[in-house]
Amino acid sequence: MVPTRIPAVALLVAVALAVTACAPSTGDGGFTDREGVRAVTTAESAAGGRGFELDVDDGRWEIHVAVGDREVDVRVSADGSAVESSEDDGDGIDADDRRALEAATTTLADALRIAASQNPGDDRIESASLERENGSAVWKIEFEGDAAVRVSGADGSIR
Numbered sequence: 001m002v003p004t005r006i007p008a009v010a011l012l013v014a015v016a017l018a019v020t021a022c023a024p025s026t027g028d029g030g031f032t033d034r035e036g037v038r039a040v041t042t043a044e045s046a047a048g049g050r051g052f053e054l055d056v057d058d059g060r061w062e063i064h065v066a067v068g069d070r071e072v073d074v075r076v077s078a079d080g081s082a083v084e085s086s087e088d089d090g091d092g093i094d095a096d097d098r099r100a101l102e103a104a105t106t107t108l109a110d111a112l113r114i115a116a117s118q119n120p121g122d123d124r125i126e127s128a129s130l131e132r133e134n135g136s137a138v139w140k141i142e143f144e145g146d147a148a149v150r151v152s153g154a155d156g157s158i159r
Contacts, residue, residue: 033116038080040109046083047072051108054128100130104137104153111139115149
């Protein structure tokens with residue numbers, strides 16, 4: 001008779017290894033677009049505004065959210081589901097960011113989805129920002145390995 005404890009332990013170890021392999025990195029190496037979209041919507045909902053910049057810092061998302069004329073920095077968990085901290089920077093949004101945000105109809109979450117569909121590898125997102133280029137709002141999404149995708153803020157097209 002074979003002891004049942006050995007197969008149960010082997011199964012437990014296999015499941016633990018599989019879950020660990022699928023878990024997002026906790027370093028500054030970036031996260032997937034799904035986690036990024038979830039982080040943006042979590043931050044926007046918590047702050048009551050619109051996200052316009054995203055960074056990966058210390059294994060967390062940092063989303064800059066425009067709330068009226070203020071900028072609120074929201075730190076969100078790696079999986080994008082929970083706000084870890086929120087801070088009103090007190091300075092307000094600078095004029096360039098305000099104009100770009102007013103001109104953009106494509107949201108940060110949509111820009112992440114669009115950019116990820118154009119990224120041929122499985123490179124992870126490192127940052128995203130809304131910029132003005134030649135008078136137009138453009139989302140710049142940067143991935144690991146120096147890859148970047150530019151998404152029109154006006155219509156979501158790739159630039």
